Amino acid sequence: NGGGMNSTSTMMDFLEEPLPGVGTYEDFNTIDWVREKSRDRDRHREITSRSKESTWALIHSVSDAFSGWLLMLLIGLLAGSLAGLIDISAHWMTDLKEGVCLAGFWFNHEHCCWKSNTTFTDRDKCPEWESWSQLILGQGEGAFAYILNYFMYVLWALLFSLLAVLLVKGFAPYACGSGIPEIKTILSGFIIRGYLGKWTLIIKTITLVLAVSSGLSLGKEGPLVHVACCCGNILCHLFTKYRKNEAKRREVLSAAAAAGVSVAFGAPIGGVLFSLEEVSYYFPLKTLWRSFFAALVAAFTLRSINPFGNSRLVLFYVEFHMPWHLLELVPFILLGIFGGLWGAFFIRSNIAWCRRRKTTKLGKYPVLEVFVVTAITAILAFPNEYTRMSTSELISELFNDCGILDSSKLCEYVNDFNSTKGDDLPDRAAGPGVYTAMWQLALALVMKVFITVFTFGMKVPSGLFIPSMAVGAIAGRLLGVAMEQLAFYHHDWAIFSGWCSQGADCITPGLYAMVGAAACLGGVTRMTVSLVVIMFELTGGLEYIVPLMAAAMTSKWVADAIGREGIYDAHIRLNGYPFLEAKEEFSHKTLAMDVMRPRRNDPPLTVITQDSMTVEDVETIINETTYSGYPVVVSRESQRLVGFVLRRDLIISIENARKKQDGIVSTSVIYFTDHSPPLPPNSPSMLKLRSILDLSPFTVTDQTPMEIVVDIFRKLGLRQCLVTHNGKLLGIITKKDVLKHIAQLANQDPDSILFN
Numbered sequence: 001n002g003g004g005m006n007s008t009s010t011m012m013d014f015l016e017e018p019l020p021g022v023g024t025y026e027d028f029n030t031i032d033w034v035r036e037k038s039r040d041r042d043r044h045r046e047i048t049s050r051s052k053e054s055t056w057a058l059i060h061s062v063s064d065a066f067s068g069w070l071l072m073l074l075i076g077l078l079a080g081s082l083a084g085l086i087d088i089s090a091h092w093m094t095d096l097k098e099g100v101c102l103a104g105f106w107f108n109h110e111h112c113c114w115k116s117n118t119t120f121t122d123r124d125k126c127p128e129w130e131s132w133s134q135l136i137l138g139q140g141e142g143a144f145a146y147i148l149n150y151f152m153y154v155l156w157a158l159l160f161s162l163l164a165v166l167l168v169k170g171f172a173p174y175a176c177g178s179g180i181p182e183i184k185t186i187l188s189g190f191i192i193r194g195y196l197g198k199w200t201l202i203i204k205t206i207t208l209v210l211a212v213s214s215g216l217s218l219g220k221e222g223p224l225v226h227v228a229c230c231c232g233n234i235l236c237h238l239f240t241k242y243r244k245n246e247a248k249r250r251e252v253l254s255a256a257a258a259a260g261v262s263v264a265f266g267a268p269i270g271g272v273l274f275s276l277e278e279v280s281y282y283f284p285l286k287t288l289w290r291s292f293f294a295a296l297v298a299a300f301t302l303r304s305i306n307p308f309g310n311s312r313l314v315l316f317y318v319e320f321h322m323p324w325h326l327l328e329l330v331p332f333i334l335l336g337i338f339g340g341l342w343g344a345f346f347i348r349s350n351i352a353w354c355r356r357r358k359t360t361k362l363g364k365y366p367v368l369e370v371f372v373v374t375a376i377t378a379i380l381a382f383p384n385e386y387t388r389m390s391t392s393e394l395i396s397e398l399f400n401d402c403g404i405l406d407s408s409k410l411c412e413y414v415n416d417f418n419s420t421k422g423d424d425l426p427d428r429a430a431g432p433g434v435y436t437a438m439w440q441l442a443l444a445l446v447m448k449v450f451i452t453v454f455t456f457g458m459k460v461p462s463g464l465f466i467p468s469m470a471v472g473a474i475a476g477r478l479l480g481v482a483m484e485q486l487a488f489y490h491h492d493w494a495i496f497s498g499w500c501s502q503g504a505d506c507i508t509p510g511l512y513a514m515v516g517a518a519a520c521l522g523g524v525t526r527m528t529v530s531l532v533v534i535m536f537e538l539t540g541g542l543e544y545i546v547p548l549m550a551a552a553m554t555s556k557w558v559a560d561a562i563g564r565e566g567i568y569d570a571h572i573r574l575n576g577y578p579f580l581e582a583k584e585e586f587s588h589k590t591l592a593m594d595v596m597r598p599r600r601n602d603p604p605l606t607v608i609t610q611d612s613m614t615v616e617d618v619e620t621i622i623n624e625t626t627y628s629g630y631p632v633v634v635s636r637e638s639q640r641l642v643g644f645v646l647r648r649d650l651i652i653s654i655e656n657a658r659k660k661q662d663g664i665v666s667t668s669v670i671y672f673t674d675h676s677p678p679l680p681p682n683s684p685s686m687l688k689l690r691s692i693l694d695l696s697p698f699t700v701t702d703q704t705p706m707e708i709v710v711d712i713f714r715k716l717g718l719r720q721c722l723v724t725h726n727g728k729l730l731g732i733i734t735k736k737d738v739l740k741h742i743a744q745l746a747n748q749d750p751d752s753i754l755f756n
Contacts, residue, residue: 021652022692025246027193029628030578030735033282033717035694036247043241067239068252072290074235075256076297079228083263083298084305086209086220086227093213094390097156098149099131150382157214157378158371164210164460165370172203176459179204179226180279181571183257185579186229187250188281189717196233196253204230208461212390216377217452219391219466225260225279226461228298232256247282254280255291261534262295263302264465270534271295277530278568281582282717318539320401320508325499328507329550331483335476335516336551340558342449342471343523347563349453351570357457358574366459373454380451386437386444386474391466394444398473398513399539409433409440410477410509430485438478445474457571464567468524469517476516480509514539515551523555526566576754578735586710588745593702595709595741596723596731605731607633610642611673615654615687616666622651631722631729632672632693639728642672644697644720645689657687699724702731706741713738 023039025031051061092108101112109129116126132152133145168175174182174195182195194200208223232252236242242249257279261271272291276283357363381387386394402411412433452467484507486493491502500506518535522528532548559566564584565573572579598605606621608630621630628647634640657664663685671688679686699722700709712718713735723731740750 019652019656022649024648025191026628026648027191029191030719031189031191031246031717032719033189033247034698036245040241040245040248043245064241067241068286068290069293071232071235071239071242071252072255072294073297074238075228075232075252076259076294077301078231078235079224079256079259079294080263080298080301081305082205082227082231083224084302086205086212086224087302087306089209090212090220091390093160093209094215097153097213097215098388099129100135101129103128153215153382153388154375154378157216157374160210160214161216161370161374161460162367164207164214165367165458167203167207167210168459168461169366172200173459174200175204175207175461177457177461178222178463178568179229179461180222181568181575181577183226183229183253184279184281184568185572185577187253187257187279188579189246189250189719190578191246196230198230198234201227201230201234204461211460211462214374214378215381215388215390216374216460216462217391217448217455217467218461219463220461221261221264221465222463223461224264224463225257228256228260228263229253232259250282251284251287251290254283254287255294258291259294259298262299264463265534265538266299266302267534267537268292268295268299270530270537273530273533274527278525278527318399318401318510318514320511320544322505322508323543324508324511324547325506327495327499328483329547331479331512332515332547332551333554335472335479335512336519336522336554337558338475339472339516339519339521339523339551339555340560340562341523342475342520343468343526343555343559343567344562345449346453346468346524347559347565347567347570350456350567351574353453354457354571354574370458370460373451373458377451377455380447384440384444384447386440387447391470395466395470395473395513395517398470398477399510399517401508401510409437410481412437429488430481434481438481441474441478445471445478448474456567464524465521468521472516472518472520473513474516475520476513477509479516480507480512483507483512484509511544511547514544515547518548519551519555522552523559524567526556526559528552528556573748573752576752578739578753580710580714580735580739582714586707586742588706590706590741590745591702592700592704592706592709592723592733593730595706595737596702596733597737598731605631605729607631607636607639607729608645608670608672609633609635611669611671611676613670614666615658615664615668615670618650618670619654619666622647628734629720631697631732633729641697641699641722641724641727641729643693643695644722645672645693649692650689653689653692654687661685661687697722700733701725706738709733710738710742 023035047057047061047064050057052058091110092106095109099109101107101109103112112129113126116128131140131145131149133148134140137145137148139145174192182192186192186195204223204227208220208227211218212220232255233249236249236252242252254275258268258271258275261274262268265271269292272288272295275291276288357369362369389397397408397410400406400408400410402408402413410433412431413428414431448467448471452464452471455467456462456464487496487500487506490496491500496506514535518531522531525531528549531552532545535548536542536545569579569581606625606627608618608621610632612635629644630647630650631644632642634642664687665684668684668687671686672690672693674690676686676688698712698716698718700712702723702725709721712721718735720732720734722729723733736753739753743750743753
C-alpha cells in the first residue's frame with residue numbers, strides 16, 4: 001500500500017506541471033477566447049507580483065510591457081521593406097513587357113529616362129529606353145514592329161503568370177488569392193496552420209510581383225495585408241507572451257493588418273480604421289495605438305526605400321483648382337448607385353464562378369485557368385493604351401486635373417487660354433484626343449468589369465482594391481467629361497446658372513473619377529468610414545470628404561439592398577469558415593433547446609464521469625468520436641455538471657502519463673476530483689487530470705433565447721456553450737451549431753459550414 005501511495009504522489013506532482021501541447025489547438029479549430037484572456041491575466045498578475053521582489057524581476061516586468069511596442073516596430077520595418085521590394089520589382093517587370101533600358105536593364109522606364117535631355121512632352125520617349133521592336137528589328141514604327149511588340153507583351157505576361165501559379169501550387173498553396181477573408185477568419189479566433197507561415201510569406205512576396213507584372217486585372221493591396229500579417233505572425237515567435245497566447249497574437253495580427261493597408265495605400269490612419277472596421281474581431285484601445293505606430297513605421301520605411309515611385313506617402317496626389325458645388329452631389333450619388341450595382345454584380349458573378357470552379361473539373365486545372373485568363377487579358381489589353389498601362393498608372397491619370405503642360409489624350413481640348421489665370425483652365429470644348437480617349441476608356445471599362453470577375457480567386461495572389469477603383473475611376477471620368485461638356489455647351493441651363501458661367505472652370509472630371517473609385521470600392525467591400533479616410537490619404541484631398549462619403553454611403557445602401565454580404569464575407573461563407581458576423585442582428589424567436597445537440601431521437605450526449613471511468617474507457621470515447629471536447633459530470637445518473645475537458649488535452653495527458661508514470665495502465669481510473677480516495681491493495685495507479693479540467697465552462701438554460709446565445713458567442717468569442725435544466729446537463733451548442741442555425745433561418749445551406 002505504501003509503495004502504491006508513494007507512486008501516486010509522485011505522479012500527481014508531475015501532472016501539476018504544465019505539459020507541452022496542453023492548452024494548444026488543433027488545425028481548423030476555434031480558440032477559446034475566454035481561456036486565453038484568463039491565462040494572460042494570470043501571467044500579468046504573476047509578473048506584477050514578482051516585480052516587487054527583485055530588481056531583475058522589475059526589469060523583466062518593464063521589458064514585458066515594452067515588448068509590444070518593440071514588436072510593432074519590427075513589424076512596421078519588415079512589412080515596409082517587403083512592400084518596397086515588391087513595389088520596385090513590380091514596376092520594373094511591368095515595364096519589361098514593353099522594352100528595356102540600355103543604360104542598365106535593371107532600370108524601369110521612368111528611372112531610365114531621368115537623365116535624358118528630352119522635352120517634358122516627350123519625357124516617355126527617351127533614347128535610353130528601347131522597345132523590343134527597336135532592340136530586335138532596329139525600328140519602332142510599322143506593322144512588323146507593332147506585331148513584335150504585341151507578341152513580346154503577351155509572352156512576358158504568360159511567363160510571369162505561369163511562374164506565379166507554378167510556385168504557388170508547388171510550394172505554398174495558401175499564397176493564392178487576396179488573403180483578407182482568411183485573415184478576417186483567423187482574427188475571429190480560427191486556426192489555419194501555415195497560412196501565416198514563412199513559406200507562405202516568401203512565395204506570396206515573389207508571386208505577388210509576378211502576378212501584378214503579368215498585367216492581370218488584380219492589385220497588390222489585399223495581398224500586402226496578408227504579407228504584413230505573415231510578418232506579424234513570424235515575429236510573434238520572438239516574444240513568449242505572444243508565442244504562447246493565441247488571443248494576444250491576434251492583437252498583433254490586427255496591428256499587422258493596419259500596417260499592410262498603410263504600405264498598400266500610404267494611408268496609416270485609414271489602415272487602422274480598415275483593421276478596426278473590416279477585419280478585426282477583438283480590438284482593445286492599446287491595440288489601436290500600437291496599430292497606428294506600426295502603420296506609421298511601415299509607411300515611412302516604404303517611403304525611405306522607394307521615395308520616387310508610386311509608394312510615396314500620397315499614392316495618387318491630386319490638386320483640383322476649383323471647389324465642388326452642391327448641385328454636383330446629384331452626379332456623385334449617381335456614381336454611388338453605379339458603384340453599388342457594380343459591387344453587387346461582381347460579388348454574385350465572382351462567387352458563382354468560384355463555386356463552379358470548386359464543384360467542376362475546372363478547379364483541377366489551376367495552371368490552365370491562369371494561362372487562359374492571362375492570354376485573353378493580354379491580347380485584349382495591348383491594343384488599348386488605357387488597359388496596356390498598369391492599373392495604378394491608369395488611376396493616377398484618371399484622377400489628374402488637366403494642366404497647360406499635360407500631353408495626355410484626356411487633356412486634348414480645343415485650347416483657348418485668353419481667360420486662363422495661373423494654373424486654372426476654363427471648361428473648354430473637347431478635342432479629338434478627348435473623344436478618342438472616351439471610346440478607349442469605355443472599352444477599357446467593359447473589359448475590366450468582366451475580366452476581373454474571372455481573375456479574382458485564381459491560384460495566384462490577387463487583390464481587388466485597385467481593379468475596383470479602376471472601374472469606378474473610368475466610369476467617373478466618363479461622367480465627369482460628359483458633365484464638363486454639358487456645362488460648356490449649355491451653361492445657360494437652370495442647373496448651371498449662378499455657379500457655372502461661360503468661360504469658368506466649373507467641372508473637374510478628375511474629381512468625378514476619384515468619387516467613382518470610392519463608390520466602386522465601397523460597393524464591393526462595403527467599407528464606409530475607413531474607405532473615405534483611405535481615399536483622403538491616397539489623394540490628399542481633404543475638402544472632398546463630403547462627395548466621397550455621399551458616394552460611399554450610396555453604394556453601400558444600393559449593394560446592401562441587393563445582397564447583404566461584401567466580397568470578403570461572401571468568400572468566407574463560400575469556404576465554409578466559422579465566422580460569426582458581429583454586425584448582423586439575430587431577430588428570430590428560437591430557444592437554446594432548439595439548437596443544442598443531441599436533438600430529439602439522437603443518441604445521448606457523450607460525457608466523461610469525474611471518478612468512475614478508466615483510461616481504456618476514455619480512450620474508447622476519443623477513438624469513436626471526433627468532438628473537440630467532452631463535458632465532465634458527477635455520474636451518468638445525476639448528470640450534474642463538473643466541467644469541460646478538451647480532446648487534445650486528454651490525448652496529450654494520457655500519452656504522457658503512459659510514457660513517464662509507473663503503474664498507468666488501461667484499467668487505471670481517471671479522476672477529475674480535487675481529492676482522490678485511497679487505492680485498494682494491488683490496484684493500478686490512478687490518473688488525476690483535474691489540472692486540465694475547465695471548472696467554469698459557460699452554461700445557459702434550455703429556455704435561453706437564441707438571440708442572447710448568439711450575442712454571447714459574438715462578444716465572448718466562445719467555441720462551445722453547455723445547456724442545462726435545473727442544474728443537470730442537457731446538451732451542448734458549438735459555434736458551428738450557431739452558424740448552421742443562422743444559415744438555416746436565412747434559407748442558406750447549413751452544410752456549407754465546414755469547420756467548428
